[in-house]
Amino acid sequence: xxxxxxxxxxxxxxxxxxxxxxxxxxxxxxxxxxxxxxxxxxxxxxxxxxxxxxxxxxxxxxxxxxxxxxxxxxxxxxxxxxxxxxxxxxxxxxxxxxxxxxxxxxxxxxxxxxxxxxxxxxxxxxxxxxxxxxxxxxxxxxxxxxxxxxxxxxxxxxxxxxxxxxxxxxxxxxxxxxxxxxxxxxxxxxxxxxxxxxxxxxxxxxxxxxxxxxxxxxxxxxxxxxxxxxxxxxxxxxxxxxxxxxxxxxxxxxxxxxxxxxxxxxxxxxxxxxxxxxxxxxxxxxxxxxxxxxxxxxxxxxxxxxxxxxxxxxxxxxxxxxxxxxxxxxxxxxxxxxxxxxxxxxxxxxxxxxxxxxxxxxxxxxxxxxxxxxxxxxxxxxxxxxxxxxxxxxxxxxxxxxxxxxxxxxxxxxxxxxxxxxxxxxxxxxxxxxxxxxxxxxxxxxxxx
Amino acid sequence: xxxxxxxxxxxxxxxxxxxxxxxxxxxxxxxxxxxxxxxxxxxxxxxxxxxxxxxxxxxxxxxxxxxxxxxxxxxxxxxxxxxxxxxxxxxxxxxxxxxxxxxxxxxxxxxxxxxxxxxxxxxxxxxxxxxxxxxxxxxxxxxxxxxxxxxxxxxxxxxxxxxxxxxxxxxxxxxxxxxxxxxxxxxxxxxxxxxxxxxxxxxxxxxxxxxxxxxxxxxxxxxxxxxxxxxxxxxxxxxxxxxxx
Numbered sequence: 001x002x003x004x005x006x007x008x009x010x011x012x013x014x015x016x017x018x019x020x021x022x023x024x025x026x027x028x029x030x031x032x033x034x035x036x037x038x039x040x041x042x043x044x045x046x047x048x049x050x051x052x053x054x055x056x057x058x059x060x061x062x063x064x065x066x067x068x069x070x071x072x073x074x075x076x077x078x079x080x081x082x083x084x085x086x087x088x089x090x091x092x093x094x095x096x097x098x099x100x101x102x103x104x105x106x107x108x109x110x111x112x113x114x115x116x117x118x119x120x121x122x123x124x125x126x127x128x129x130x131x132x133x134x135x136x137x138x139x140x141x142x143x144x145x146x147x148x149x150x151x152x153x154x155x156x157x158x159x160x161x162x163x164x165x166x167x168x169x170x171x172x173x174x175x176x177x178x179x180x181x182x183x184x185x186x187x188x189x190x191x192x193x194x195x196x197x198x199x200x201x202x203x204x205x206x207x208x209x210x211x212x213x214x215x216x217x218x219x220x221x222x223x224x225x226x227x228x229x230x231x232x233x234x235x236x237x238x239x240x241x242x243x244x245x246x247x248x249x250x251x252x253x254x255x256x257x258x259x260x261x262x263x264x265x266x267x268x269x270x271x272x273x274x275x276x277x278x279x280x281x282x283x284x285x286x287x288x289x290x291x292x293x294x295x296x297x298x299x300x301x302x303x304x305x306x307x308x309x310x311x312x313x314x315x316x317x318x319x320x321x322x323x324x325x326x327x328x329x330x331x332x333x334x335x336x337x338x339x340x341x342x343x344x345x346x347x348x349x350x351x352x353x354x355x356x357x358x359x360x361x362x363x364x365x366x367x368x369x370x371x372x373x374x375x376x377x378x379x380x381x382x383x384x385x386x387x388x389x390x391x392x393x394x395x396x397x398x399x400x401x402x403x404x405x406x407x408x409x410x411x412x413x414x415x416x417x418x419x420x421x422x423x424x425x426x427x428x429x430x431x432x433x434x435x436x437x438x439x440x441x442x443x444x445x446x447x448x449x
Numbered sequence: 450x451x452x453x454x455x456x457x458x459x460x461x462x463x464x465x466x467x468x469x470x471x472x473x474x475x476x477x478x479x480x481x482x483x484x485x486x487x488x489x490x491x492x493x494x495x496x497x498x499x500x501x502x503x504x505x506x507x508x509x510x511x512x513x514x515x516x517x518x519x520x521x522x523x524x525x526x527x528x529x530x531x532x533x534x535x536x537x538x539x540x541x542x543x544x545x546x547x548x549x550x551x552x553x554x555x556x557x558x559x560x561x562x563x564x565x566x567x568x569x570x571x572x573x574x575x576x577x578x579x580x581x582x583x584x585x586x587x588x589x590x591x592x593x594x595x596x597x598x599x600x601x602x603x604x605x606x607x608x609x610x611x612x613x614x615x616x617x618x619x620x621x622x623x624x625x626x627x628x629x630x631x632x633x634x635x636x637x638x639x640x641x642x643x644x645x646x647x648x649x650x651x652x653x654x655x656x657x658x659x660x661x662x663x664x665x666x667x668x669x670x671x672x673x674x675x676x677x678x679x680x681x682x683x684x685x686x687x688x689x690x691x692x693x694x
Contacts, residue, residue, distance in 0.1 A: 056593065169627075174535070246519070299593075300595045300596060302559075302595075303557050303558075303559050303594070303595070303596070304557045304559055304561050304592060304594055305561070305592075305593055305595075306561065306563070306590050306592060306593070307471070307590055307591035307592075307593055308590050310593065315629060334663075335657060337666065337667075338659060338662040338663070339659060339663050340658060343573050343656055344589065344651070344656060345589050345651045345652065345653045345655075345656050346589060346591065347473070347591065347653045348471065348588060348655055349653060349657060350590070350653050350660065351655060353660040353661065353664065354660060356664065357660055357663055357664050357667065358673065359662060360667045360668060361667055363671055364667055364670055364671050364674070367671060367674040367675065367678065368674060370678055371674055371677055371678050371681070373514065374681045374682065374685070375681065376680060377685065377690075378681060399544075429607065
């Protein structure tokens, strides 16, 4: 094949590849030569695009003219400074042991540390906060531990932070490099010279990293919402272009970069521009909480707003994931509970309660849906026993306080009605209430369990 | 404790985060049928207004209110420069009035819009029209300033029209600005307003109670559903194990 040509593999004819084009079906029944069927199956069954296993090579034995023995022989390691002699098994060919260094010696790499002379120290490297002994010790440790500063800091005699040690090491090395260089141009390309170690920046960076690492979930959420808010702002800014604008500076707690924001016409909080704000806030939020809090943030930006407007926004945010039908059901439930869809006295407390109530109703509807699904699952477990199926949906209708639950609360009136009609099975129909409003508990039968 | 003027200004302009100032207001209209005195173009005498919810003086926060009337009125843009922020007119038609509130410079430099649908005719059309009993439509709302400046805060912290939250811990109140001698200024509150007998009462207590009761019911229902769901989950577990092939 072409692929084999390109790779330069031997053109040994394999039964699989030859027959691949013409008879793909037969191959699965044919046992590949050279290796057992199960082993070949490990490659993913038949006909890989490129035969990765050259089966003819697998059972190849070493050429018979070579006599191989294994011997327990001593060896030395050039990477060691002592002359320790250890023993290991060696593959001896025709009585000749292999030559060469211990095969792992080449991995003994170390860092090239610049070492200074005492003269150089006096001339270039003195520092008020570092004694020569300390600096010497630092460099010894650096050489010994290959610049692993965490370990060096641990073994350092006086308690210095990693950043201090790094700072001293890099500034000394840099100074020496510059001092030894014939001209500054020679070493300007050296990384030590080009990018000097910046202690304060490093300290800040590590602090920021640890803050990010130790962030609680709540902080993560806050950050997510602030970012969502920033996205919203930029999007609303673009949408509001062309309309009379005034700019705002946003003061954010987390302090991410936020550009200037444009407010709506005349900077007023009119319903039409409210709708504009809401419709423009397309930024998908990571969670409901983020959505909620980003609404709060956008409200703060307005500098003045009406409580009713704020509630509207919060309600919209909370229902953002719900479809129109769900929202209508929420409103229906509110009415049934005797609650005003828009509070008559929208104080802060009332608005908060109202919002929480709406959220709880959404939860309620979600749970009802969940229950439906679970019961549908349940009926699929019982294969073909139609006498059981009608029974299961009724379970959810089992509301002991019939007075509380008006039609819309339990399962939505229409659904219950439909179920009633579908009901089969002996005797149940007589128990089945025709109107969903009067649900009676159904006796548990042994067959249900 | 004397500070140079500049620093003081800066401090006063500083925004207070997490401190929200809200002003409860009521806005709406009262309209009287003119009865015998009514003519084709003026069947009712009405007053549209914005007042403090407890009838306190809103002038502490609002500098002026602009009422935008239907274009058929002369000079449909009516500006009211001092409290009480109201406007009286005579007419026959119902229409939407846009009320724009402008605040004092230390409060907010952005105006706020309210919209009120002027109502002249009673809901119940069957009853006899009376010149004595007006049609009253009022809406309660609250003006919220999420990040007030310190200066604003200092000025209004003890004014009855203003609702202040519980201050965060460690918060030191700026020194209160001495209030103008009240007798010098014309009274801007609506406590003794000629129409005050028709003002409606807005108490959050009833609504709170109702909401609390509703929430309780919903929560109980939620708990019930959760129990049912876990019951079914348990049953599914039982069914799964024996039915595995």
